[in-house]
Amino acid sequence: MDYVQQRVAQMASQTDTSSSALLTPLNAILLSLLAYTAYAFLLRPAPPPPSLPAEEPAVVFRTFTPRTLLPYNGADGSPVYLAVRGRVFDVSRGRNFYGPGGPYENFAGRDASRGLACGSFDEEMLTKDLDGALDSLEGLEASELEALRGWEERFEEKYLVVGRLVAVGEEEK
Numbered sequence: 689m690d691y692v693q694q695r696v697a698q699m700a701s702q703t704d705t706s707s708s709a710l711l712t713p714l715n716a717i718l719l720s721l722l723a724y725t726a727y728a729f730l731l732r733p734a735p736p737p738p739s740l741p742a743e744e745p746a747v748v749f750r751t752f753t754p755r756t757l758l759p760y761n762g763a764d765g766s767p768v769y770l771a772v773r774g775r776v777f778d779v780s781r782g783r784n785f786y787g788p789g790g791p792y793e794n795f796a797g798r799d800a801s802r803g804l805a806c807g808s809f810d811e812e813m814l815t816k817d818l819d820g821a822l823d824s825l826e827g828l829e830a831s832e833l834e835a836l837r838g839w840e841e842r843f844e845e846k847y848l849v850v851g852r853l854v855a856v857g858e859e860e861k
């Protein structure tokens with residue numbers, strides 16, 4: 689091999705050495721970091737915006753009469769409402785209690801005031817004439833009114849008031 693060939697071979701081996709010097713473990717790590725950063729900031733598709741929670745249906749405060757309250761007894765998946773002393777509570781969350789087949793289904797869609805006060809499921813606790821006067825709760829003892837107050841407090845904590853109960857003819861007042 690003459691001098692020129694020797695020199696070319698020498699240069700080639702020098703080039704090899706310098707290119708393998710570029711591939712040090714440190715450079716490899718830096719390169720992968722760079723590649724990852726480029727991917728993360730430039731190439732990766734943006735995550736979808738967080739979906740908003742489904743909107744609760746708005747509560748419209750309504751006026752009910754005993755008759756218009758009646759359908760809200762939870763049958764066929766309808767909401768369950770009951771009234772206590774003129775206030776209508778949406779007790780749908782307690783469907784197991786008040787819905788069809790529940791232990792307190794007699795109160796669903798009704799003015800439950802007297803029944804709750806007396807701790808009774810008797811039919812005569814409920815307003816018979818749906819187009820007549822509301823139960824004035826006349827004749828209840830202090831202890832019964834106290835018990836009723838207790839139920840009201842429980843309902844206030846647990847359920848939403850969705851309306852008021854009035855007698856037929858009193859709707860506009």
Ligand code: HEM
Nearest residue numbers: 779782785791792803804805806807808809839842843846
């Ligand atoms: C043998 C008698 C009774 C038993 C063993 C009984 C049992 C229960 C139980 C275990 C609960 C569930 C409590 C909870 O998890 O919050 C409950 C709730 C209730 N009970 Fe009774 N109960 C009885 C009598 C009555 C009577 C006589 C009335 C009224 C007439 C009544 C009205 C209610 C009401 C309104 C609720 C609340 C439901 C709600 O949170 O919406 N219970 N009862």
